[in-house]
Amino acid sequence: MEAMNVKITINGKEHSAKVETRQLLVHFIRESAGLTGTHVGCDTSNCGACTVLLDGKPVKSCTVLSAQANGKEVTTIEGLGSIKGMDKLQKAFIKHDGLQCGFCTPGMIMEAHYLLKKNPNASEEEIRSGIDGNLCRCTGYVGIIEAIKSVQNGADNGKA
Amino acid sequence: MERLERFVRGMGQYVDDIKVEHPLYMAVVRSPYARAKLINVKGGVSAADFDAKLASVGEGAQGRDSNPAAHPIFAKGFVNYVGQPVAAVFDEDRYKAEDQLESVDVDYEPLQPVVSPEAAIDFEPIHEGMKSNIISDRYLGKDFADGAEIVLEDRLENHRIATNAIETRGILADFTEGRLIVHVSTQSVFSIKRGLAGTLGLPEEKIRVIQADTGGGFGLKGGLQPEHVIAAYAAMKYKRPVKWIETRIEHLMAANQGRGAIGKMRLYANNSGKILGIKGTIIVDAGAYAEGLAGFAPGFIAHQLTEQYGIKNGYVRAMSVLTNKAPYGPYRGAGRPEAAFFMERMVDMLADRLGMDDAEIRLLNSTDKPFTSPFGMHIEASKPFMEKALEALDYRKMKKSKAGIGFFVLVPGAAPGEGVRLAVKDKKLHVWLGSNQHGQGHDFFIKKLVKEELGIGENEMVIEVPDTDNIRSGIGTWGSRSAMVGGSALVDAARHIKDEVKRKNGKYSKALLLHGNYDYFEFYKFDGEINSFGANLAVAGIGPVNEVRALEVRAFYDVGRALSKEMVKAQIEGGMIQGAGQFIGEGVIYDENGQLLTASISNAGVMRATKAPKCVVKIIENPSDLPDKAKGLGEAPTIGTPIALIRSLEHISGKRFSTTPVRPEDLI
Ligand code: FES
Ligand code: FES
Numbered sequence: 144m145e146a147m148n149v150k151i152t153i154n155g156k157e158h159s160a161k162v163e164t165r166q167l168l169v170h171f172i173r174e175s176a177g178l179t180g181t182h183v184g185c186d187t188s189n190c191g192a193c194t195v196l197l198d199g200k201p202v203k204s205c206t207v208l209s210a211q212a213n214g215k216e217v218t219t220i221e222g223l224g225s226i227k228g229m230d231k232l233q234k235a236f237i238k239h240d241g242l243q244c245g246f247c248t249p250g251m252i253m254e255a256h257y258l259l260k261k262n263p264n265a266s267e268e269e270i271r272s273g274i275d276g277n278l279c280r281c282t283g284y285v286g287i288i289e290a291i292k293s294v295q296n297g298a299d300n301g302k303a
Numbered sequence: 304m305e306r307l308e309r310f311v312r313g314m315g316q317y318v319d320d321i322k323v324e325h326p327l328y329m330a331v332v333r334s335p336y337a338r339a340k341l342i343n344v345k346g347g348v349s350a351a352d353f354d355a356k357l358a359s360v361g362e363g364a365q366g367r368d369s370n371p372a373a374h375p376i377f378a379k380g381f382v383n384y385v386g387q388p389v390a391a392v393f394d395e396d397r398y399k400a401e402d403q404l405e406s407v408d409v410d411y412e413p414l415q416p417v418v419s420p421e422a423a424i425d426f427e428p429i430h431e432g433m434k435s436n437i438i439s440d441r442y443l444g445k446d447f448a449d450g451a452e453i454v455l456e457d458r459l460e461n462h463r464i465a466t467n468a469i470e471t472r473g474i475l476a477d478f479t480e481g482r483l484i485v486h487v488s489t490q491s492v493f494s495i496k497r498g499l500a501g502t503l504g505l506p507e508e509k510i511r512v513i514q515a516d517t518g519g520g521f522g523l524k525g526g527l528q529p530e531h532v533i534a535a536y537a538a539m540k541y542k543r544p545v546k547w548i549e550t551r552i553e554h555l556m557a558a559n560q561g562r563g564a565i566g567k568m569r570l571y572a573n574n575s576g577k578i579l580g581i582k583g584t585i586i587v588d589a590g591a592y593a594e595g596l597a598g599f600a601p602g603f604i605a606h607q608l609t610e611q612y613g614i615k616n617g618y619v620r621a622m623s624v625l626t627n628k629a630p631y632g633p634y635r636g637a638g639r640p641e642a643a644f645f646m647e648r649m650v651d652m653l654a655d656r657l658g659m660d661d662a663e664i665r666l667l668n669s670t671d672k673p674f675t676s677p678f679g680m681h682i683e684a685s686k687p688f689m690e691k692a693l694e695a696l697d698y699r700k701m702k703k704s705k706a707g708i709g710f711f712v713l714v715p716g717a718a719p720g721e722g723v724r725l726a727v728k729d730k731k732l733h734v735w736l737g738s739n740q741h742g743q744g745h746d747f748f749i750k751k752l753v754k755e756e757l758g759i760g761e762n763e764m765v766i767e768v769p770d771t772d773n774i775r776s777g778i779g780t781w782g783s784r785s786a787m788v789g790g791s792a793l794v795d796a797a798r799h800i801k802d803e804v805k806r807k808n809g810k811y812s813k814a815l816l817l818h819g820n821y822d823y824f825e826f827y828k829f830d831g832e833i834n835s836f837g838a839n840l841a842v843a844g845i846g847p848v849n850e851v852r853a854l855e856v857r858a859f860y861d862v863g864r865a866l867s868k869e870m871v872k873a874q875i876e877g878g879m880i881q882g883a884g885q886f887i888g889e890g891v892i893y894d895e896n897g898q899l900l901t902a903s904i905s906n907a908g909v910m911r912a913t914k915a916p917k918c919v920v921k922i923i924e925n926p927s928d929l930p931d932k933a934k935g936l937g938e939a940p941t942i943g944t945p946i947a948l949i950r951s952l953e954h955i956s957g958k959r960f961s962t963t964p965v966r967p968e969d970l971i
Pocket of ligand 1: 182183184185186187188189190191192193194203204205206
């Protein structure tokens with residue numbers, strides 16, 4: 144298998160590794176960079192558990208090769224919030240029961256993060272279609288949508 | 304850090320996240336045929352290296368077995384479903400492990416498979432040493448005379464569903480210092496431990512099983528399956544950690560599937576709408592290998608068949624039949640939704656025959672005193688509940704929007720009891736529960752009950768990870784049991800430890816407890832029946848290209864006591880979406896050759912956000928007799944949602960539906 148050197152900036156930190164050309168970005172993130180918050184839930188790019196931001200746009204990192212992300216910037220769930228605490232969307236997911244088993248959560252939050260940035264006043268319908276590529280088997284999406292709306296309305300803004 | 308905070312920050316430790324030095328990744332060579340003779344396997348690890356069978360693939364898996372239908376760890380002689388493990392390969396790199404699948408040569412001689420359970424009844428036995436494909440066949444209830452003013456018949460079916468937790472199955476097994484150490488995505492560390500001990504022939508004390516963060520289970524992760532054993536065997540063989548993470552396609556073809564039940568029902572009634580009796584045959588599709596649960600399932604469906612009705616006569620043949628498909632296993636509800644579907648579909652048919660209102664016919668057949676059904680299920684008077692439910696769900700008004708309604712009884716899996724350990728260490732109370740959360744939020748009720756019983760707040764308490772080295776025994780999380788039985792075990796243990804503090808000190812205070820030396824284990828057992836009532840109302844719809852829709856689902860359940868109102872609501876919403884999924888399109892579909900047609904999680908129909916209905920949740924709290932006063936909950940919404948939605952679709956379309964999911968072609 145052919146190998147190549149890849150350099151990807153993840154959450155502001157540069158990660159370099161020699162990887163096989165066929166390596167998927169999700170595995171670079173999880174294994175080469177050791178950030179396991181980004182999950183794998185399928186093999187057909189249907190579930191969205193692997194969603195990260197690539198140069199600011201959400202991608203399913205199981206459908207992108209590490210090589211394609213070479214030289215680019217990636218934001219993962221670990222890149223939201225800080226050592227001190229959670230970002231407001233993360234808090235809102237907890238407060239509004241936006242998660243149960245938590246497995247879909249990192250991808251869901253990354254997608255929601257982008258959605259709110261792009262369209263701060265998204266309607267419920269727009270929120271639903273925004274997260275349509277992210278499957279959650281536990282919550283029925285109710286708490287997830289409430290969480291996203293709460294941040295949107297500023298209801299949870301700035302609260303500890 | 305709190306569990307939920309870890310999850311939203313990406314710091315969960317699901318099996319695949321656990322880092323170990325130099326793991327081997329495992330990939331499984333699987334049968335491409337639904338039924339074939341296995342002529343030769345060359346390469347990899349296979350039955351030639353390790354020849355054993357699972358005694359049970361369901362909840363509470365146990366040991367070796369000579370049952371001809373028991374699941375072989377590696378196929379031997381024959382393969383009997385697409386996806387059956389034939390061999391395994393290992394590599395230090397997960398991609399190369401996949402590559403290695405190619406290196407294994409397998410010769411098959413295809414045989415004619417049997418896919419439909421009804422056809423399988425008279426088909427040649429798929430396993431040597433069996434006289435037929437029927438693995439259980441019982442008559443329940445008592446035969447009665449056929450005469451009645453009205454006799455209605457239908458063949459009802461719930462197609463199979465893949466459990467499809469977003470985290471697939473996974474295990475990390477290691478063998479160090481003579482012990483097998485297992486981290487696993489599971490609903491029950493003790494099922495895995497007992498199952499591994501039995502299958503590998505190891506003494507139980509040589510095995511330690513620790514629950515990794517578990518990304519949903521929905522029934523599948525309650526028991527031991529062949530891949531777990533293969534990984535454990537390989538860890539022992541290679542003396543290094545072995546990791547297996549199931550791919551979604553493996554999950555769809557080879558993981559146990561739920562539902563898959565047919566009910567050929569005959570309902571007897573008089574012209575007033577009073578139901579006199581029910582007869583029929585229930586056939587569960589056991590899949591290719593079966594023990595325990597698959598044999599038990601059809602009888603369990605029959606047990607609760609009469610639901611909330613005071614139906615005096617019942618006589619059912621309950622059969623479980625082998626087919627060339629992935630093995631049967633529990634899927635959230637596990638028999639309960641099937642029973643409600645069979646009954647409520649017949650009640651609706653009777654309402655249509657008589658031109659009666661859906662609620663009116665149900666009230667007419669409710670009971671105003673406690674009732675024991677002809678199949679032995681005990682219920683309290685259902686009429687008061689039904690009346691309250693119709694009010695709370697706003698039935699009269701919603702009827703105008705063509706809403707459907709459905710009533711059911713939730714029979715929880717209370718009986719085996721549950722273990723709990725409370726121990727004081729470093730001035731904190733450590734709590735181990737025998738049940739294993741994987742999305743239900745046990746933390747909430749643990750904190751609440753410990754606070755109530757012992758006055759200990761969350762900062763003085765540590766909720767420990769289920770680990771068979773740290774708690775003597777336990778059962779697991781399924782069958783709507785954890786809050787009621789696990790919670791009651793906890794209350795009982797807390798009371799015991801409180802008494803101990805009093806005995807030693809003459810009084811109780813939390814300071815006395817937290818500064819003392821206490822370590823208490825209890826196995827709480829409850830043998831009674833705590834069945835509870837539920838009702839759902841729902842509005843379906845038909846989309847522009849004839850697709851079936853679920854627009855709104857309402858719930859009204861008796862939860863005994865809501866230990867956390869938010870968690871109760873969230874559990875119900877999640878379950879209603881699964882129930883709606885069963886109605887609008889979830890299914891595992893095989894062609895007549897036993898080839899899987901649903902090869903992605905989307906094809907299998909897992910509900911997306913844009914398709915999810917609006918949810919309205921209402922509860923009542925009639926406390927149970929248990930120490931924590933709770934009743935079962937988790938499976939209720941998967942029982943009540945499909946029956947209400949399908950009825951609504953009938954009102955909208957004017958057609959009769961007998962199967963879930965309802966497909967666009969059924970509407971034509
Ligand atoms: S892992 Fe499912 S979409 Fe990427
Ligand atoms: S919280 Fe379990 S899949 Fe979304």
